[in-house]
Amino acid sequence: MAKRENELTWRELEIGVIATEPGNASQYRTGDWRSQKPVYLFERCIKCGMCQLFCPEGCVQQNAEGYFEADLYYCKGCGICARECPTMVITMEEEKE
Amino acid sequence: MAQRVGMEVSVAIGEMVRMADADVIAAYPITPQTHIVEHLAELVADGELDAEYIPVESEHSAMSACLGAAAAGARTFTATAGQGLELMHEVLYVASSMRLPVVMTVANRALSAPLSVWSDHSDAMACRDTGWIQIFTENGQEVVDNVLCAFRIAEDAEVLLPVMVHLDGFHLSHVIEPILLPEQGEVSAFLPPNKYPLPLNPEKPVAMGDFGPPFIYTEAKWAQEVNLKKSKETILNVWRQFGDSFRRHYQPVEHYRSDDAKVLLLTMGSFSETAMTAIDSMRSDGKDVGLIRLRLWRPFPFEELRQAVKNAEVLIVLDRALSFGGPAGPVASEIKAALYNQQTRPKIVSFVGGLGGRDITAKGFTEIVNRGIEVAQKGSKDEFEIFGVRE
Numbered sequence: 001m002a003k004r005e006n007e008l009t010w011r012e013l014e015i016g017v018i019a020t021e022p023g024n025a026s027q028y029r030t031g032d033w034r035s036q037k038p039v040y041l042f043e044r045c046i047k048c049g050m051c052q053l054f055c056p057e058g059c060v061q062q063n064a065e066g067y068f069e070a071d072l073y074y075c076k077g078c079g080i081c082a083r084e085c086p087t088m089v090i091t092m093e094e095e096k097e
Numbered sequence: 098m099a100q101r102v103g104m105e106v107s108v109a110i111g112e113m114v115r116m117a118d119a120d121v122i123a124a125y126p127i128t129p130q131t132h133i134v135e136h137l138a139e140l141v142a143d144g145e146l147d148a149e150y151i152p153v154e155s156e157h158s159a160m161s162a163c164l165g166a167a168a169a170g171a172r173t174f175t176a177t178a179g180q181g182l183e184l185m186h187e188v189l190y191v192a193s194s195m196r197l198p199v200v201m202t203v204a205n206r207a208l209s210a211p212l213s214v215w216s217d218h219s220d221a222m223a224c225r226d227t228g229w230i231q232i233f234t235e236n237g238q239e240v241v242d243n244v245l246c247a248f249r250i251a252e253d254a255e256v257l258l259p260v261m262v263h264l265d266g267f268h269l270s271h272v273i274e275p276i277l278l279p280e281q282g283e284v285s286a287f288l289p290p291n292k293y294p295l296p297l298n299p300e301k302p303v304a305m306g307d308f309g310p311p312f313i314y315t316e317a318k319w320a321q322e323v324n325l326k327k328s329k330e331t332i333l334n335v336w337r338q339f340g341d342s343f344r345r346h347y348q349p350v351e352h353y354r355s356d357d358a359k360v361l362l363l364t365m366g367s368f369s370e371t372a373m374t375a376i377d378s379m380r381s382d383g384k385d386v387g388l389i390r391l392r393l394w395r396p397f398p399f400e401e402l403r404q405a406v407k408n409a410e411v412l413i414v415l416d417r418a419l420s421f422g423g424p425a426g427p428v429a430s431e432i433k434a435a436l437y438n439q440q441t442r443p444k445i446v447s448f449v450g451g452l453g454g455r456d457i458t459a460k461g462f463t464e465i466v467n468r469g470i471e472v473a474q475k476g477s478k479d480e481f482e483i484f485g486v487r488e
Contacts, residue, residue: 006312010320015257016196017317018295019304028310 030057034077036092042067044087051081051090099277099343106237106269109276110176110202111136113244115146116284120171120291123151123162127181128214129266130204134176156181160188160199167197167259168305170296172248175199178266179206179213182220186227192259193228194321195306198251198293199259201229202244204266205366205417207453215454216266218366218417221394222427228321230260230328231394235369237274240264242345245284249335252291256328263394265367267454279343287342329396349398350405351390354380358387361409361443362466365391365428366417368451375462386466391428399435406436412443413469415484417451425481444473450484461485 003012004027014020042065051068052060059074060081070081082090104112110133114122122141124134140146149166153159156177167173177185182203192199205221207213221231230250234240240262247260264270279287295303309317329349340346353373355361364372369390376388389405391398406412416426424430429447436442446469451457457465465484472482 008313008316010316010323013313013316013320015295016194016305017307017309017313017320018195019307020295022302 029073030076031073034072034075035095036077036079037072037095038070038075038077038079038081038090039093040067040069041089041091045089046087048086050084050086054080054084056080099279099283101275101277103273104237104276104278105132105271105273106240106264106276107132107204107271108136109237109241109278110244111140112278113241113284114174115140116279116281117174117245117248117288118172119146119148119174121149121151121163121166121173122175123153123159123166123173124175124177125153125156125159125181127156127178129206129216129270130176130178130181130202132270133202133204137174156184157188160185160192163199164188164192164195164197167192167199167293168195168297170291170293172252172291173197173199174201176202176204178204179208179220182224183208186224189224189227189229189259191306193325194317196257196324197259198257198291200244200247200251200262201259202240202262202264204270205263206266213453214266216268216417217452217454218263219419219452221261221263222418222420224261225395225427228258228325229395230256230258230325230332231263232260233263233365233392233394234269235367235390237269237272237276238345239347240269241276241278242339242343243347245279245288246335246339246347248291249288250328250332252293253331253335254292254294256324256331257293258325258328263366268367283342287339326396329393329398332393347392348401349393350401351392352405353388353390355387355389355405357408358385359409360384360386360411360466360470361406361413362386362388362462362469363391363412363414363428363432364388365394368415368417368457371457371459372462374459375466378459379463379466397431397435402432402435403439406443407441409443411446411470411473413446413448413466415451415465416447416449419449419452429481446472447481448484449481455485457484
């Protein structure tokens with residue numbers, strides 16, 4: 001992977017800022033938008049995957065233990081996962097910064 | 098050899114687009130541009146031009162279709178006027194920002210209201226900052242020549258920008274003039290095939306007009322500005338090569354009896370020919386006056402303008418548009434800005450006239466020059482004067 005988009009100088013842009021590499025939207029840190037983050041109480045988790053299904057950003061994945069967890073690089077903190085979780089694993093906490 | 102033929106200028110534009118072998122034409126008819134696109138529609142329908150003619154439902158769609166065509170690597174042409182240009186407005190920015198080489202003739206028309214189909218430059222001035230290369234012309238030959246040059250400039254690998262060729266509605270679009278139309282072979286030799294470097298292509302996908310967050314937008318806009326400014330080198334080069342091939346020569350700032358003149362008049366578009374007649378008559382009366390005409394409006398020809406006025410004491414600028422509530426006519430404002438930091442500069446007097454098809458005769462230009470000299474000597478409390486208004 002070449003430079004990230006936010007490091008490119010004006011001279012390095014493709015004509016008309018045409019994107020020639022597929023999938024470069026994955027570089028975009030939408031997690032920057034977040035004012036709340038999901039916090040998990042995994043002992044209540046039944047691994048049903050509802051949070052993954054409902055996540056509009058598609059950023060929820062299973063970790064090594066099989067629990068579902070949001071990737072905070074992309075998570076915008078919308079709270080839909082916390083609302084949909086049937087066993088109330090997820091609570092939304094204010095970001096400190 | 099090129100033939101000199103009597104032809105309506107709009108038809109001659111269509112003939113030049115045919116010889117340029119345009120691939121896609123998307124246009125919506127609007128007075129006084131109509132004859133241009135009518136003739137092109139006929140050429141396509143008659144099989145004389147192998148192009149896709151898209152009869153769209155509005156100018157907004159016309160320019161949008163042109164973007165898609167140019168992005169696919171097609172040689173793309175459209176034409177509009179007045180309100181039509183305004184309806185295209187937001188898409189004009191997209192064409193230049195996406196670096197798509199669309200060529201468009203604008204048959205300049207006053208903006209409503211009151212509704213006017215007649216000519217002035219208020220439509221052109223409203224799209225001053227759209228990032229297009231903009232060329233003003235003063236007779237049919239200049240229009241036809243510059244349509245050919247516009248394709249070559251727009252599609253040049255160093256430029257890749259859309260080009261507007263402005264011609265005054267009716268005064269130019271509807272007159273029959275003797276025009277030297279080049280031979281097909283001459284046009285083909287002058288205009289290489291369009292090779293857009295990153296066209297839409299399913300085999301090699303690209304994304305155009307993407308989302309530009311704050312971390313990239315400034316870089317994108319600066320790249321665009323640098324590119325438009327730099328395009329002047331190519332424009333000059335294309336005009337030079339056009340001159341070599343066709344023996345007609347174009348400059349960003351054109352001069353007429355201006356070299357030693359202490360008083361200069363500046364015009365744009367078809368009024369310049371009447372102004373020349375006025376200059377001739379004032380010269381024969383022993384007045385020290387000359388004319389300069391701004392041909393290249395964007396990118397603005399700073400050096401050429403400064404050079405052209407460096408010996409003048411008075412510069413009288415005639416705008417054919419108002420900048421409501423502003424400091425002068427839009428052209429005069431830019432001329433003032435371009436000269437303000439110069440060590441020596443002429444006194445600049447701003448007039449607005451010729452609005453909505455109102456003619457200015459040679460006698461009128463003489464009055465403007467005389468009044469301009471008076472204002473330069475005595476000063477004025479007004480930022481500009483309007484010429485010919487009934488009190």
